[in-house]
Amino acid sequence: MELREESERLRPVCPRCGYVHYFAPQIAAVAIVTRDADEKFLLVQRGENPGKGLWGLPGGFVEMGETVHDALAREILEET
Numbered sequence: 001m002e003l004r005e006e007s008e009r010l011r012p013v014c015p016r017c018g019y020v021h022y023f024a025p026q027i028a029a030v031a032i033v034t035r036d037a038d039e040k041f042l043l044v045q046r047g048e049n050p051g052k053g054l055w056g057l058p059g060g061f062v063e064m065g066e067t068v069h070d071a072l073a074r075e076i077l078e079e080t
Contacts, residue, residue: 007078009063023064029071030059044079 001012001021012021033042043055058079062071 022061027062027068028059029062029068029075030057031072031076032057033076042080 002015003010004013005011006013006020011023013019034040042058044058046052046054046056058072058076060071060075060078062068066074
């Protein structure tokens with residue numbers, strides 16, 4: 001493992017396979033983003049495995065020291 005910047009943080013990454021180790025990602029947050037004017041909601045297509053190509057709601061793991069609200073805001077920006 002070597003430290004690399006991944007999602008704006010230094011993380012241990014395997015140089016051979018690219019596996020990124022996330023420190024204890026136990027809490028996840030998911031958002032339903034709506035547009036009231038036309039009753040539509042946001043779906044995002046996964047760009048990475050697992051589930052690459054599948055559609056889902058924006059969301060992801062809450063990082064250490066991050067609030068759920070901040071995690072959702074970050075994930076929505078990263079995924080749109």
